[in-house]
Each structure stands twice: as structure tokens, then as C-alpha cells.
Amino acid sequence: MQKFTDNLAEEATLINQVKNGKEDALKKLYIRYQPLVNSIINKYYLRCYDKQDWEQDALFICYQSAISYVDGKGKFASYYKTRLTNHAKTLVRYENAYRRRALTQSISIEKAVASGLRPLQVNQVSPSEVPLNDQLAEIIDHLSDLEGLALLVVLGIVPQEEVLANLKIEKKSLIRAKSRLAQKMRYHLL
Known part of the structure; x- marks a missing residue:
């Protein structure tokens, strides 16, 4: 106390x-x-x-x-x-x-239409300067064989089991190749 x-x-x-x-x-x-x-x-x-x-x-x-x-x-x-x-x-x-x-500071769409305002025209062109198909071609050129097969598996063109059986690799190796593929795609596209 x-x-x-x-x-x-x-x-x-x-x-x-x-x-x-x-x-x-x-x-x-x-x-x-x-x-x-x-x-x-x-x-x-x-x-x-x-x-x-x-x-x-x-x-x-x-x-x-x-x-x-x-x-x-x-x-x-x-x-x-x-x-x-x-x-x-x-x-x-x-x-x-x-x-x-x-x-x-914003107004509703109804009020804008009643006031005679028109919506802005949004440009629908891709922001990249290089067309997407050229970028994809460049990315695919830089992929390893395993990463290329991983791309085919991701796209659903080739079954995963077929790639594993033909190359005689573990599933873990294919998962890593998919991860590297995703990294390269993100790097080049974003």
C-alpha cells in the first residue's frame, strides 16, 4: 500500500x-x-x-x-x-x-444516364507491346524438354501418367518442372 x-x-x-x-x-x-x-x-x-x-x-x-x-x-x-x-x-x-x-465524388449510373453523360471508351488492346503469341513462342523456345512436356500436361494434351511412364521419372520431378514452367510464364508475361 x-x-x-x-x-x-x-x-x-x-x-x-x-x-x-x-x-x-x-x-x-x-x-x-x-x-x-x-x-x-x-x-x-x-x-x-x-x-x-x-x-x-x-x-x-x-x-x-x-x-x-x-x-x-x-x-x-x-x-x-x-x-x-x-x-x-x-x-x-x-x-x-x-x-x-x-x-x-462518384455518381450513380442512373444519374449519369439522366444527365446525358456517356461512359468512357475503354481501350481493349492488350497492354503489352509484343503480341502474346510471339511472347509464348519465345517462352516455349527457352523451355527444357521436361518443362515442355509439363506444359503439355498442364494444357491437358498429354496425360501425366504417359509422361511419367515414357520418361521413367518420379511424379516429384514433373511437379518441379511445372513449378519452373509457372515461374517462367509469370516472369515473361507479367
Whole structure:
């Protein structure tokens, strides 16, 4: 019990020192609530915020909380946690509102038709500069014999059992060849 009252007295002293402009008291008070700050950081994810941004905001909110804290109106820990949580929720709301901005600027198809707007003409041409059949021919030229047979198996032209029996290989080798084939296709086509 004595230790708890000592902690409260030390906390009150630190808060008063922060109100009087002592920077080292603010650092001590902030370090005291570092686990609370870490729990808030882990609870709320923001894409553009890293740990340093969170810690800077938490230190600033700790300072503001110490300045505005009124002794006897509850615990400082609860007050600080509430302010820090509210700040995190505000940041999350702001980020979500930014994402929804495009939705607020859109209109329904019915409204567009009623207004006389026409849909944009979408170009149906493949984005690649080289025609697909030329790319496939180049890929097939660079395949090993086993990878070529794996392609025929994948396309359903040749049964897998026939390839395994004719080449006298294990199923594992054919699976690896299919994997290499997929990698080469992805590399060349994407």
C-alpha cells in the first residue's frame, strides 16, 4: 500500500514539474506510461505512421495531458489513455475518410444516364507491346524438354501418367518442372 501511495505522490510531483516547464519530468512521466503507449500503437494501424510518429504524438499528448490534468478528477493514467486513444481514433477516421473521398465524388449510373453523360471508351488492346503469341513462342523456345512436356500436361494434351511412364521419372520431378514452367510464364508475361 505504501508503494502505491509513493507512486501516486511521485506521479503528482512529475505532473506539477511538467506544468512548471521541466523537460526531464516530462520524459520520466512518458517513460512511466510507455507500456500504455505501446498497447495503443499495436492496437491501431495507420499506413503512413511508423513507431517514431506514434511516439512523438504520444509524447506531445502526454505533455498536453499533464498541463490540462486537474488533480482529484480521476487518475492521470485513465486521462492520458483516453486522450491517446481518442487521438488514434481521430487519425484512423481521417485516413478512412481520405479513402472514401473517391466514393463521395462518384455518381450513380442512373444519374449519369439522366444527365446525358456517356461512359468512357475503354481501350481493349492488350497492354503489352509484343503480341502474346510471339511472347509464348519465345517462352516455349527457352523451355527444357521436361518443362515442355509439363506444359503439355498442364494444357491437358498429354496425360501425366504417359509422361511419367515414357520418361521413367518420379511424379516429384514433373511437379518441379511445372513449378519452373509457372515461374517462367509469370516472369515473361507479367
